[in-house]
Amino acid sequence: MSDPVVIIGTGLAGYNLAREFRKLDSETPLLLITADDGRSYSKPMLSTGFAKSKDADGLCMAEPGAMAEQLDAQVWTHTRVTGIDPGHKRLWIGEEAVSYRDLVLAWGAEVIRVPIEGEARDELFTVNDLEGYGRFRLAVQGKRRVLILGAGLIGCEFANDLSLGGLEVDLVAPCEQLMPALLPAEAAAAVRGGLESLGVRFHLGPVLSRLEYAEDGLEAHLSDGQVIACDAVISAVGLRPRTDLAAAAGLAINRGIMVDRELRASHANIYALGDCAEVDGLNLLYVMPLMACARALAKTLSGTPGGVVYGAMPVTVKTPACPLIVSPPPRGTQGSWTIEGSGADIKALCHDPSGALLGYALTGAAVQEKLVLNRQLPPLLP
Numbered sequence: 001m002s003d004p005v006v007i008i009g010t011g012l013a014g015y016n017l018a019r020e021f022r023k024l025d026s027e028t029p030l031l032l033i034t035a036d037d038g039r040s041y042s043k044p045m046l047s048t049g050f051a052k053s054k055d056a057d058g059l060c061m062a063e064p065g066a067m068a069e070q071l072d073a074q075v076w077t078h079t080r081v082t083g084i085d086p087g088h089k090r091l092w093i094g095e096e097a098v099s100y101r102d103l104v105l106a107w108g109a110e111v112i113r114v115p116i117e118g119e120a121r122d123e124l125f126t127v128n129d130l131e132g133y134g135r136f137r138l139a140v141q142g143k144r145r146v147l148i149l150g151a152g153l154i155g156c157e158f159a160n161d162l163s164l165g166g167l168e169v170d171l172v173a174p175c176e177q178l179m180p181a182l183l184p185a186e187a188a189a190a191v192r193g194g195l196e197s198l199g200v201r202f203h204l205g206p207v208l209s210r211l212e213y214a215e216d217g218l219e220a221h222l223s224d225g226q227v228i229a230c231d232a233v234i235s236a237v238g239l240r241p242r243t244d245l246a247a248a249a250g251l252a253i254n255r256g257i258m259v260d261r262e263l264r265a266s267h268a269n270i271y272a273l274g275d276c277a278e279v280d281g282l283n284l285l286y287v288m289p290l291m292a293c294a295r296a297l298a299k300t301l302s303g304t305p306g307g308v309v310y311g312a313m314p315v316t317v318k319t320p321a322c323p324l325i326v327s328p329p330p331r332g333t334q335g336s337w338t339i340e341g342s343g344a345d346i347k348a349l350c351h352d353p354s355g356a357l358l359g360y361a362l363t364g365a366a367v368q369e370k371l372v373l374n375r376q377l378p379p380l381l382p
């Protein structure tokens with residue numbers, strides 16, 4: 001039998017690519033390898049599951065066996081790839097070598113871990129996959145108080161979801177406003193107001209420096225001297241594309257694994273997409289770009305190469321306490337923000353010097369304007 005197309009990773013990038021590939025090629029053997037349990041799920045649901053009372057099983061859309069059948073593929077679960085040998089077109093799983101016709105890296109991004117001290121420092125949860133969600137959910141069963149680290153998009157979504165799910169939430173982050181990389185201050189204040197109306201308490205400025213066991217749960221010691229009593233801590237301070245194995249194999253790396261518009265990495269027959277990939281200079285950790293890449297890469301792998309195109313890609317942030325849609329200005333552009341509205345309803349627009357719209361942040365009632373504005377946004381990869 002001929003060597004298979006091998007996809008490493010069964011997240012949204014890996015499974016969607018496999019689906020798109022099978023639409024175009026029903027013959028070539030296909031092998032998916034994943035370090036996790038291989039269950040198919042939609043990662044964005046991890047930050048809306050508490051309010052919907054969903055456990056990990058409830059968020060699972062298909063077991064790996066069903067996926068293998070649907071995709072006419074082999075799916076190897078709980079199998080960690082440990083090395084790539086591009087010269088011989090094979091990869092390593094420990095001592096075992098697996099040959100490939102083409103290799104696709106869809107192995108995502110890993111959570112950044114913050115260094116903290118204290119006896120309870122290992123009691124820090126991260127939720128970047130279904131298994132992590134399941135562990136965290138079990139840990140807070142019957143508990144009341146959760147501390148979230150990080151005021152980025154994911155930290156804010158968890159704050160909203162856990163509050164709606166009945167937990168008391170404190171959020172700690174070393175910044176002056178929510179989502180500082182994404183939002184102008186007025187829009188951030190609107191989201192903060194919405195989350196505070198749910199009862200979320202913000203501690204912006206300090207970091208968590210020490211976590212200790214207390215008689216009744218945990219004690220979080222912040223760098224400004226505050227002590228917060230809680231039952232569990234969830235860290236959402238950011239993600240870093242997985243690049244180590246690719247770098248060790250000699251592939252070109254920047255923030256992510258560098259690929260061109262056809263998703264080709266710097267060595268022949270190796271491709272990347274999803275959170276681990278930097279596509280023509282853009283490493284976007286969202287679903288829309290990976291879906292566009294999956295369609296383009298399926299064509300390349302089935303013999304009709306076509307470059308990926310990104311239109312505008314606004315992101316709907318799942319903070320229903322204050323609806324938020326944001327489309328950050330494309331990299332390298334120079335623009336200035338104008339702010340309209342007040343309170344929960346902010347329309348923040350970023351224009352270039354010629355008056356062309358580069359990006360926006362809409363909160364509250366202003367989100368209704370997204371369709372009109374989307375038509376004016378520039379494409380991210382024309």
Ligand SMILES: Cc1cc2nc3c(=O)[nH]c(=O)nc-3n(C[C@H](O)[C@H](O)[C@H](O)COP(=O)(O)OP(=O)(O)OC[C@H]3O[C@@H](n4cnc5c(N)ncnc54)[C@H](O)[C@@H]3O)c2cc1C
Pocket residue numbers: 008009010011012013014033034035036043044045046047079080081082106107108109127128129154242273274275276284285286287288290315316318
């Ligand atoms: C809580 C949360 C909410 C989000 N909400 C949104 C949203 O609303 N909208 C949006 O657009 N985006 C959202 N995102 C981002 C989006 O979900 C991700 O961009 C996307 O799911 C990434 O998919 P992926 O397949 O690239 O990576 P992953 O889903 O991380 O998959 C990586 C796969 O690689 C495997 N793997 C890793 N290393 C190895 C190895 N060495 N060997 C074998 N297998 C390996 C893993 O086991 C896994 O199967 C959210 C992210 C999070 C965490």
